[in-house]
Amino acid sequence: MIPADDLVELVRAYNPKTNEKLIREAYDFGLEMHEGQYRHSGEAYFSHPIEVAAILTEQQLDDATIITALLHDTIEDTKASYSEVARRFGEENALLVDGVTKLTNLQLSSTETKQAENFRKLFMAMSKDLRVILVKLADRLHNMRTIRAMRPQKQIQKARETMDIYAPLAGRMGMQWMREELEDLAFKVLNPDGRASIIRRFITLQKETGDVVQRITGDMIQVLDKTGIQAEVIGRAKKPYSIWRKMQAKDQGFSRLSDIYGFRIVTADENDCYRVLGAIHQRWRAVPGRFKDYISQPKSNGYRSIHTTVSGRDGRRVEVQIRTRQMHDVAETGVAAHWSYRDGVRGENPFAVDPARWIRSLTEQFDTEEDHADFLEAVKLEMYQDQVFCFSPKGDVVKLPRGATPIDFAYAIHTRIGNACVGAKIDHIRVPLWTRIKNGQSVEIITAVGQMPQATWLDIATTGKAKSAIRRALRELDHERFAKLGFELARAAFEHVGKKPTEKILDMAAKQMRLEDRETLLARLGSAEINAHEVVQAVFPELAPDDSDEVAAEAAVIGLSSDQRFDRAPCCEPLPGERIVGISHRGHGVVVHAIDCDNLTNYEDQPNRWLDLHWQVGRHKPVYGTTLDLTIGNDAGVLGRICTLIGENQANISNLEFTDRKPDFYRLKLHVELRNTEHLHSLMLALQAESEVAAIERFRDPSLGRLPYAAKE
Structure with missing residues (x-):
């Protein structure tokens, strides 16, 4: 268990102005409250909150987040109360601890309807203070690191929950390192044989080719030295789960995968990023279609970097990410960079996004979704997808999930444009609506008066916003279609007894059957909720056929x-x-x-x-x-x-x-x-x-x- 002095030293390393006294008090209070409690592994329970706090120090987070980590289980699992935490550590810390407690009580791996409702609550908690989810993610990371102490069934449940919810959420927040580690820890539980197989392949590959990472890193440093660019080169093999996912997506074996190595080049300023790109492309051949410039078009979570893939030694493909130090800090911590400290000063990183604006953009499109299952699908679609950047005919940049289609583009512009879409052009060429948009393409939507969404669009659309708008329009269309069908049924039934279904007669029938109005009557008749014979009887009971014989x-x-x-x-x-x-x-x-x-x-x-x-x-x-x-x-x-x-x-x-x-x-x-x-x-x-x-x-x-x-x- 990390001593209080060591934890304080971890914070002081990046924040010399830390409130050392309050952190020690939180440490002592948590130790006292959790006394006598033990984890499944047999360790003292308080070792867990300390490790969570230590994980957050790696992201150089503020004192309030560190104190919340130390106290995050006190209100739920000990005799400590909200009022006591507020009195001793302030209202801000008490609110954060209470927020983490509420998140912990959400059973996110339950049934779909309840899971969707809990997702709503999760986003509401995040919208109040995003630091709540930062503590929860660190809490989940430490639990996954120590998951072997749990019983097997519980391990599988937690691993699935991590893979489905927490890892994608960490990725969406820009904390890619945490996403990768969470995925790999969950992968180790859910498919240990698959993971072991990939690790064995890596060992075999290293025996056959030597340390490829070290050799390519050396080559890149040599190229940069020749051009006079000062930069740090970091190379690594990709995580087993990342490779497994790529194998599944491309339906390829390990031996056929090429870009299983990744390299990051961190420069002093933005101009050097493009100079490095030129030097890398001069030395190695660029792979077509694998270039992304997130510096000129950043992601919504603040991520900026240049991505390119080149053919390295022996024709082996490697992915290269080029960014400045400030960009690298945001790339490592994502939205959390908003609260990071350095030398006792709150981080003034120009690339760190405003958390309130980020969470608002993520949640506002789900507010109108009525169906729980649809909401859940929309949330997952938005969290799981990476982004592509395309252009409108006027040159406006539109961000969409990877795999998005012109239907998604149309609804991203405006719901009215999406509903009236009849076709699309990509780079001035007419394409089917199911075409996948690629980075940098120009998209033009062709509309027509009177056009309405088709049910097949639900299979084409990939964004939650588009799917929600299509479902809403289809519900309105169904009501209109059923009403038309209901009128035809009513007309046939009334003509059978020598009458006509006038507006007055239909109003009378609706009143007799205790329905809101004639439109509701016709819609329910068209959808077979009531039958035409009942409608006729409601107005003309004397004309009902005699069935006595x-x-x-x-x-x-x-x-x-x-x-x-x-x-x-x-x-x-x-x-x-x-x-x-x-x-x-x-x-x-x-x-x-x-x-x-x-x-x-x-x-x-x-x-x-x-x-x-x-x-x-x-x-x-x-x-x-x-x-x-x-x-x-x-x-x-x-x-x-x-x-x-x-x-x-x-x-x-x-x-x-x-x-x-x-x-x-x-x-x-x-x-x-x-x-x-x-x-x-x-x-x-x-x-x-x-x-x-x-x-x-x-x-x-x-x-x-x-x-x-x-x-x-």
Whole structure:
């Protein structure tokens, strides 16, 4: 356990004006509060807060952050209270400790809905003071370094949580070193064999080629010396998880990977960065498409650097990052650089971003997202992606996640532009909307009046902002589409009884059915939440058909005893007029199947469960649902005519589902309520006669017959 003197010395090394007395008091208070508590490893528990504080000293953070690290578990795990911490260490420190406590209590690896809500809370906590998440990240880093003391199942849970949430968050904050270490520690738990395999390959490679890093570093220093540039060259092999991810993304083996080494060149000023770039490109051949200038176009978290990939010794590719010392400090600590100290003075690094502005830009686009799952997806998309920089036709720079498409670009400009997008040009050439935008490209969006988002855009878009806007527009479109469909259904139903669905009549029906207005009535009718017969009855109950001579549905099958009840099998949906057979299910009555149902083969060896049944002769009510698979032309008014035709044939649509949408055709499943097989045949003939119906057939799904009680008895 690090002594108090040593911890104070770590802080004093970068901040000679530190409040040494307050840090010692926090150390002593934490030691007292955690007395008698032990970690899974058997160490005294307070060793953990001390190590968290030590990790934060590496980032040269302020006294408040160091004190929060020492006290971050006191309110949650000891008898210490918020008021006591505030009294002894000040309101600022108490608020920070309380914020870390609340983050710790968020179960981020729970179910999707709760996880999304907890993400909202996490961003809210971050927005109040970003130092809260800095302490939490350091806390997670130390826990991952000592994770072997936990039981195996807990290790896997924590490693997944780290890989899914904390590592990407650290990366998004610009703390790339922490992201890499968190990923590698989690990788060691989740896939120890994969990690060990990569390490073995590295050892073999070093035996075959020697120390490549040292040789290339020497070559670069020699080149820079010749040009008279003073710079520091740092070389390293990439982390095992970084290599594994690259292997998975490129579907390549280790031996085929080239850029597994990375080099950083740190210069005195910005001009030297470009001089170094020129010297490196003169000495080694640059790899096309692998150049990024984050100095002229910085990332939103303040990151600045020039990235290039060159072919080094023996044709081996190496990645080179070129930056100034100030840029390097921000690259190491990211957003945390805002609080860093040097020589007792708060860091005045010109590249450190304002944390409040950064977190606001990250959260504002999620505020309008209503669906929890959509919110979670949007957050993860925004955190996990790196960025590309492209240009509008006016020369404005637009930052997008790597892999973004023109759809993302359009919505980044304005939601109105995105909704009206019909095409795009990249570098003045017309391209499909699914094209991936690359760094430095110019993008032009082509719009058209009346264009609306398509459902397929959700598969094309990659940014949370675009996906949220598309979903919102589609919800509005669905309401409008259902309302139009509902009107056609209402018109057919009212005309069937000699009436017209005027606005006044629909208003009356909505009032009678206790709905907000006629638009709500029509939308619910179109989405099959209510049926047209109910709407007619609400206004003209005297015109409802007399069903007194019709066969009651509950007495429609002959061959059952008085105490037996039956259900129609969902797999074959038998209709009156078809030959049927019953299968008895203990405790669940009888399930009636059509005689040609494929699922009857499951009961061939159980003849005692078979019942000989037949439909009662007579006029049946139109209550027997069956499903039709239709392919219709994608043209104005086609769906309305189909619905009218079904209404004219005295059938009711109980559900409608689009299964495929193409520019020229729609495919959909219609669940209609019919009287019998004759009714079915007459309806299918009427639909086949409609010129816009390309195909129609009765739909049956054998998988729907696999009921939970359908096992052998």
